[in-house]
Amino acid sequence: MLPELKIQPLRYVLAIVDEGGFHAAARQLHRTQPAVSMAVRELEQRLGEPLFEKGGKAALTPFGRYCLPRFRELITQHDRLSRELWAQVQKQAGHVDMAAVPSVASRLMPRLLSDFILRYPDLRVSLQDGSADFVRRLVAGGEVELGFTSLWREDDELSFTPLMHDDVGVVCRDDHPLAERAELGWEALQGQVLIRNGTSRLLEGTEAEPLLAESAFDISNMISLTAMLVAGIGITTLPRLAFPQEYARLRFIPLVDPLVERELGLLRPGQRSLSPAAQAMEAFVIESLRSEAFVTP
Amino acid sequence: MLPELKIQPLRYVLAIVDEGGFHAAARQLHRTQPAVSMAVRELEQRLGEPLFEKGGKAALTPFGRYCLPRFRELITQHDRLSRELWAQVQKQAGHVDMAAVPSVASRLMPRLLSDFILRYPDLRVSLQDGSADFVRRLVAGGEVELGFTSLWREDDELSFTPLMHDDVGVVCRDDHPLAERAELGWEALQGQVLIRNGTSRLLEGTEAEPLLAESAFDISNMISLTAMLVAGIGITTLPRLAFPQEYARLRFIPLVDPLVERELGLLRPGQRSLSPAAQAMEAFVIESLRSEAFVTP
DNA sequence: ATCCGATGATCAGTCTTTCTTACCACAAGG
DNA sequence: CCTTGTGGTAAGAAAGACTGATCATCGGAT
Numbered sequence: 001m002l003p004e005l006k007i008q009p010l011r012y013v014l015a016i017v018d019e020g021g022f023h024a025a026a027r028q029l030h031r032t033q034p035a036v037s038m039a040v041r042e043l044e045q046r047l048g049e050p051l052f053e054k055g056g057k058a059a060l061t062p063f064g065r066y067c068l069p070r071f072r073e074l075i076t077q078h079d080r081l082s083r084e085l086w087a088q089v090q091k092q093a094g095h096v097d098m099a100a101v102p103s104v105a106s107r108l109m110p111r112l113l114s115d116f117i118l119r120y121p122d123l124r125v126s127l128q129d130g131s132a133d134f135v136r137r138l139v140a141g142g143e144v145e146l147g148f149t150s151l152w153r154e155d156d157e158l159s160f161t162p163l164m165h166d167d168v169g170v171v172c173r174d175d176h177p178l179a180e181r182a183e184l185g186w187e188a189l190q191g192q193v194l195i196r197n198g199t200s201r202l203l204e205g206t207e208a209e210p211l212l213a214e215s216a217f218d219i220s221n222m223i224s225l226t227a228m229l230v231a232g233i234g235i236t237t238l239p240r241l242a243f244p245q246e247y248a249r250l251r252f253i254p255l256v257d258p259l260v261e262r263e264l265g266l267l268r269p270g271q272r273s274l275s276p277a278a279q280a281m282e283a284f285v286i287e288s289l290r291s292e293a294f295v296t297p
Numbered sequence: 298m299l300p301e302l303k304i305q306p307l308r309y310v311l312a313i314v315d316e317g318g319f320h321a322a323a324r325q326l327h328r329t330q331p332a333v334s335m336a337v338r339e340l341e342q343r344l345g346e347p348l349f350e351k352g353g354k355a356a357l358t359p360f361g362r363y364c365l366p367r368f369r370e371l372i373t374q375h376d377r378l379s380r381e382l383w384a385q386v387q388k389q390a391g392h393v394d395m396a397a398v399p400s401v402a403s404r405l406m407p408r409l410l411s412d413f414i415l416r417y418p419d420l421r422v423s424l425q426d427g428s429a430d431f432v433r434r435l436v437a438g439g440e441v442e443l444g445f446t447s448l449w450r451e452d453d454e455l456s457f458t459p460l461m462h463d464d465v466g467v468v469c470r471d472d473h474p475l476a477e478r479a480e481l482g483w484e485a486l487q488g489q490v491l492i493r494n495g496t497s498r499l500l501e502g503t504e505a506e507p508l509l510a511e512s513a514f515d516i517s518n519m520i521s522l523t524a525m526l527v528a529g530i531g532i533t534t535l536p537r538l539a540f541p542q543e544y545a546r547l548r549f550i551p552l553v554d555p556l557v558e559r560e561l562g563l564l565r566p567g568q569r570s571l572s573p574a575a576q577a578m579e580a581f582v583i584e585s586l587r588s589e590a591f592v593t594p
Numbered sequence: 595a596t597c598c599g600a601t602g603a604t605c606a607g608t609c610t611t612t613c614t615t616a617c618c619a620c621a622a623g624g
Numbered sequence: 625c626c627t628t629g630t631g632g633t634a635a636g637a638a639a640g641a642c643t644g645a646t647c648a649t650c651g652g653a654t
Binding site for chain 2: 001002003004005006007008047048049050053059061062063066067070073074077078079081082083084085086088089145272273274275276278
Binding site: 318319320330331333334335338349351354355 | 600601602603604605
């Protein structure tokens with residue numbers, strides 16, 4: 001029963017009033033004058049009440065005067081929405097929620113994010129960090145759109161884009177017997193006090209696995225772990241990216257005999273698509289890391 | 298550059314989400330399923346970003362989720378406007394500004410207005426009263442849409458619909474020598490103390506005109522005039538409708554020799570059209586007075 | 595395993611809407 | 625009187641929307 005108003009004819013009415021005539025309005029609208037006339041007449045019929053006086057001039061009826069500000073209001077709302085959506089699509093506005101594993105968050109993301117906001121100054125980014133499993137759950141649950149993490153289990157719910165390899169090495173204090181070695185094999189670690197950490201599972205399935213069984217400690221927290229290493233209590237294995245460079249007394253010695261690598265990359269929902277802003281982030285991260293080769297290949 | 302959104306496809310999107318599928322939405326919208334599909338696809342192309350996931354189910358993309366409440370909002374605004382305009386046209390809302398000559402305002406309008414609001418309970422009426430010239434100026438200036446007045450000068454700017462005749466008579470106190478007469482001719486007034494008033498110009502151009510020249514008073518205010526009449530200071534002439542019935546001591550004696558009548562009717566802008574509410578008022582007044590024959594024919 | 599019912603996508607044809615081109619009637623001003 | 629402006633009208637072309645039939649895919653039930 002209610003008439004369905006289309007936006008365009010309302011615009012015509014405004015133009016006619018603003019320009020003071022059908023001809024001028026048609027010119028401004030890049031339409032012909034009959035098109036304007038007919039659209040207005042159609043609108044009037046739909047409303048059941050004329051908007052313009054019949055006689056010659058383009059003068060509003062009282063009803064037309066009543067309608068005018070309301071038309072203007074609706075068009076304003078429409079344009080505001082249109083502009084807003086357009087900004088989203090054009091990545092001139094929007095928000096990306098993402099998560100990353102701590103090593104990535106602290107070593108890669110600062111540079112990436114500062115470059116990103118240079119490229120997309122109007123986008124906003126939220127980043128949280130946590131274990132690889134934590135990141136995976138956030139992405140799977142839709143709480144973040146993108147995760148930067150290492151993959152250890154394929155999942156058809158999620159899709160993973162590998163971006164770089166990160167090789168595992170041994171971390172010890174600079175006065176440790178192994179500290180001066182350029183590289184190590186797993187045999188060299190036998191008999192050492194090995195501290196397990198969250199990344200130790202990378203060694204599972206390799207020749208080095210038996211070493212894990214002997215380890216007396218399992219420290220997941222990075223602060224605690226480095227404290228123990230600095231105290232010289234033992235050694236550990238870490239991916240190169242997770243090695244805390246800021247501790248002067250710690251050394252990273254690549255483990256070459258069982259060459260263990262973790263694969264870092266972007267995790268995103270498998271079927272679902274991303275918001276325009278997240279699409280921009282995904283493409284940007286992939287492009288950045290592809291061209292720069294951040295870590296060892 | 299900005300996409301022009303049409304209301305209907307937005308409605309489709311809402312229906313799809315609410316009903317949980319294209320088929321169900323199509324059913325609710327009284328459309329076929331392909332129509333819904335195509336309209337949505339067209340909208341997506343226009344926005345440059347999909348709203349629904351591609352795979353089978355009708356699941357919103359993140360962008361779709363972002364859009365949904367905004368679509369809903371715009372549609373709400375549209376419907377509100379549509380409903381409002383429709384109410385105006387259907388006379389279920391609106392406002393009439395009108396003016397009337399005092400006699401009409403006090404004797405006719407109370408009944409008319411109370412009947413009117415019975416018929417159109419949702420319309421609002423503003424009524425102001427003033428001299429015939431004042432009413433004419435209000436209508437001509439567009440400050441009111443309708444005037445109920447007596448016509449004394451044709452005007453091509455305004456159009457007048459005659460509704461009733463109002464005959465002029467002599468008004469005097471009940472102890473006046475003329476008070477018991479059933480009717481009068483102008484000769485009977487010779488030598489009387491005649492008080493002019495705003496309606497006296499009706500006598501101009503008749504045999505009674507010379508009487509006006511002799512009159513010592515010219516009182517335009519009705520309160521003052523009746524006070525003088527009640528005090529027995531003199532007599533006056535008034536249209537029947539303007540005769541203040543509520544004064545028990547005053548008498549109205551029809552003037553028959555020069556039968557003087559004023560024509561009362563509705564004054565409205567000539568070219569301009571009326572608001573729906575005013576149209577209703579105009580039609581209602583004409584209809585009411587046509588059927589009831591309020592005053593002397 | 596396969597059948598069946600449901601989903602949404604696709605295509606061709608038709609119908610409706612909307613625009614343009616060209617013309618008309620009318621009024622104001624030189 | 626003619627020119628130039630106004631807006632309105634008619635016929636045809638282009639664009640868009642809707643339908644009906646058909647298709648590919650997925651899931652649950654047999």
